Amino acid sequence: MQLVRVLNYIIEKESLSKWLESLSQKSTLVVPVENETGATCFEEFNGQSLFLSGRTDFSAKKFFLPTNEKMFFFRKKTLSYGISPNFPKGRLIAFGVRACDTHALNALDHLFIKLLGDDCFYSARRKNSTIIALQCREACSSGFCASMGCSKPTGHDILLAERPSGFIAQAITENGQTLLSAEFFKKTQDPFPEPSLECSKGLSTSGIEENLYANFNHPIWKKEAERCLSCTSCTEACPTCYCYSSSDCFEFGSGDSSRSRERDSCQLLRFSEVAGQHIFRPSRESRLRQFVLHKLSYYKKHFGTHLCVGCGRCIDACPVKIDITEIANKIQGDAKK
Ligand code: SF4
Numbered sequence: 001m002q003l004v005r006v007l008n009y010i011i012e013k014e015s016l017s018k019w020l021e022s023l024s025q026k027s028t029l030v031v032p033v034e035n036e037t038g039a040t041c042f043e044e045f046n047g048q049s050l051f052l053s054g055r056t057d058f059s060a061k062k063f064f065l066p067t068n069e070k071m072f073f074f075r076k077k078t079l080s081y082g083i084s085p086n087f088p089k090g091r092l093i094a095f096g097v098r099a100c101d102t103h104a105l106n107a108l109d110h111l112f113i114k115l116l117g118d119d120c121f122y123s124a125r126r127k128n129s130t131i132i133a134l135q136c137r138e139a140c141s142s143g144f145c146a147s148m149g150c151s152k153p154t155g156h157d158i159l160l161a162e163r164p165s166g167f168i169a170q171a172i173t174e175n176g177q178t179l180l181s182a183e184f185f186k187k188t189q190d191p192f193p194e195p196s197l198e199c200s201k202g203l204s205t206s207g208i209e210e211n212l213y214a215n216f217n218h219p220i221w222k223k224e225a226e227r228c229l230s231c232t233s234c235t236e237a238c239p240t241c242y243c244y245s246s247s248d249c250f251e252f253g254s255g256d257s258s259r260s261r262e263r264d265s266c267q268l269l270r271f272s273e274v275a276g277q278h279i280f281r282p283s284r285e286s287r288l289r290q291f292v293l294h295k296l297s298y299y300k301k302h303f304g305t306h307l308c309v310g311c312g313r314c315i316d317a318c319p320v321k322i323d324i325t326e327i328a329n330k331i332q333g334d335a336k337k
């Protein structure tokens, strides 16, 4: 529940890890880190150094929508069935979530909780989660969150902003307030800093959903797709990509079976394969166009909101530097001629 009166608190830098340590005693706490491969992502807190200098290469999405999860099972011998024993339990706290990623979670909530009629796995994780957002000090080089209206966080429980000596914190919800314990936080009269992000990239969104759709055969799709490798790095990095496929596993010996789902990608040839081995999007051009139109046209036309939060991850992740803003801006520019 939202707090009526928002107060500001401060925490000193040296107290931060003690606070996180205390949170991790009672909940699963995930934090932004640089992993052993050099990628920045969210991992469970174990006292490691935090990555706080910008948005991570990968969002915290995997903690709400795992790459692979078993959903239910059937046991032949006992004729029993049920929801997977891995059904999400316990509280999850995500620390250091950037504004774009709070909007991405909002988009996933809209889909999995509202449109899909309360997906119980996703919903259990989200309803038991606390989001501690961290204000960006500066815009990231590939982001265009301001163009997408996603430069200020939404739906979070606590907002933090970094200062030279520590962090200033605001509890937005009652849930967030309970975590700002007096042991680590002091009240302050200091005003909360307003972000002043100037993204170097921009996207002209006026009428974009209609213009992209009307330019289904624009030559840019073919031109960009000639470089595309169908590697799925863009969909893997995107915090709003939600597509998954499900598969049934049958054990011949015991006769037991189970159903799992695993994240999937519209950039793969077999993604649109249906019975009779017909593939609806056989060309890279059609698959790249699907990715961009899903984010910036179809979802908005159907549900009133874009499915892109302007994080720029797909641009950074693409090995051949295909850029969603360059494609969309080219079509937007030509549509205005
Ligand atoms: S489409 Fe690209 S810029 Fe938009 S949310 Fe996904 S990864 Fe971020």
Ligand code: SF4
Pocket (backbone or CB within 6 Å): 227, 228, 229, 230, 231, 232, 233, 234, 235, 267, 288, 317, 318, 319, 320, 321, 322
């Ligand atoms: S990351 Fe780039 S090359 Fe790979 S599938 Fe996406 S657009 Fe194509």
